[in-house]
Amino acid sequence: WGGGSCWVTLRVSGWKSPLTIPGGTRQSPINIQWRDSVYDPFLKPLKISYDPTTCLHIWNNGYSFLVEFDDSTDKSIIVGGPLENQYRLKQFHFHWGAINDWGSEHTVDSKFYPAELHLVHWNAVDYPSFEDAVMEGNGLAVIGVFLKLGARHEGLQTLVDALPAVRHKDTVIEFDEFDPSCLIPSCPDYWTYAGSLTTPPLTESVTWIIKKKPIEVDEDQLEAFRTLLFTSDGEEERRMVDNFRPLQPLMNRTVRSSFQ
Numbered sequence: 001w002g003g004g005s006c007w008v009t010l011r012v013s014g015w016k017s018p019l020t021i022p023g024g025t026r027q028s029p030i031n032i033q034w035r036d037s038v039y040d041p042f043l044k045p046l047k048i049s050y051d052p053t054t055c056l057h058i059w060n061n062g063y064s065f066l067v068e069f070d071d072s073t074d075k076s077i078i079v080g081g082p083l084e085n086q087y088r089l090k091q092f093h094f095h096w097g098a099i100n101d102w103g104s105e106h107t108v109d110s111k112f113y114p115a116e117l118h119l120v121h122w123n124a125v126d127y128p129s130f131e132d133a134v135m136e137g138n139g140l141a142v143i144g145v146f147l148k149l150g151a152r153h154e155g156l157q158t159l160v161d162a163l164p165a166v167r168h169k170d171t172v173i174e175f176d177e178f179d180p181s182c183l184i185p186s187c188p189d190y191w192t193y194a195g196s197l198t199t200p201p202l203t204e205s206v207t208w209i210i211k212k213k214p215i216e217v218d219e220d221q222l223e224a225f226r227t228l229l230f231t232s233d234g235e236e237e238r239r240m241v242d243n244f245r246p247l248q249p250l251m252n253r254t255v256r257s258s259f260q
């Protein structure tokens, strides 16, 4: 990442060792200061079309739990918004806190939400594989959705019911016919900015699309996330909580909004 002198140190619980990103100029997550975001009238509506039959399995990778999709065709894609072309859905996962006061990765006007959903897509038009796209500036597009405490979310409950089966790191169960668009607010408003993965390899390859409106989930559903473990079966148990990266400097970036 260039010879920049700026070093960004990763200091979070959950990761095994401190990581610094030499020369990082577009790291994620960031605080979104609503009044500093710039309305861009040329931003298009984001078009989301997922095919539930591409859903494969849920697994606990020791950082989060993720639902992975068959990304060998263009069956589940997003297009429009700030994107130059279509991007294929690869997986979605969440970040959450030990308590409801924090847990999201991005903040809005320095406010944390109790959790944040990330739907990870990759640019299969320009790159042959996800692993290649992860290394390219326009390789990934991640939709971020905030979760707030409120009414029970019926679509999320299908996921919550499966969590006991993936309690330990490296456990996986088959999961099919799930359409993650039920987890995305119908309000079209979003912010967008150029950033990075918030987990290793932290590459600066993500066009972030952060939905303005949160979805509501109830306390039992958030508590279900907190029953997961960072640790494998047989190891001393460590609850999977606070699996979010700390805020990174905005540097020379502008956050654009699709709304006034």
Ligand SMILES: NS(=O)(=O)c1c(F)c(F)c(-n2cc(CC3CCCCC3)nn2)c(F)c1F
Binding pocket: 093, 118, 119, 120, 130, 131, 134, 140, 142, 196, 197, 198, 199, 200, 201, 206
């Ligand atoms: N929080 S985030 O920024 O939305 C986010 C992402 F965008 C990701 F792409 C991943 N990701 C990591 C890998 C391992 C690959 C292993 C082979 C080399 C490329 C990474 N698969 N997906 C991820 F874990 C994550 F948390």
Ligand SMILES: [Zn+2]
Binding pocket: 093, 094, 095, 118, 198
């Ligand atoms: Zn994430």
